[in-house]
């Protein structure tokens with residue numbers, strides 16, 4: 001699983017980082033960044049939760 005954040009939609013609320021630390025991180029611009037290439041197996045469930053919880057639907061699951 002891979003994820004990406006649409007920075008035009010992100011409002012920097014930090015929910016994704018709280019839910020799925022180690023995959024999402026609020027960067028210098030105050031917006032969420034994905035800090036891994038592939039989501040580790042033990043983070044997949046919380047990454048899905050982050051996708052569902054983002055208030056602006058800024059996180060997209062990328063299927064290859």
Ligand code: SF4
Pocket residue numbers: 005009010011012013014015016017024031032053054055056057058059
């Ligand atoms: Fe941005 Fe959504 Fe993460 Fe909030 S939950 S920081 S809006 S990507």
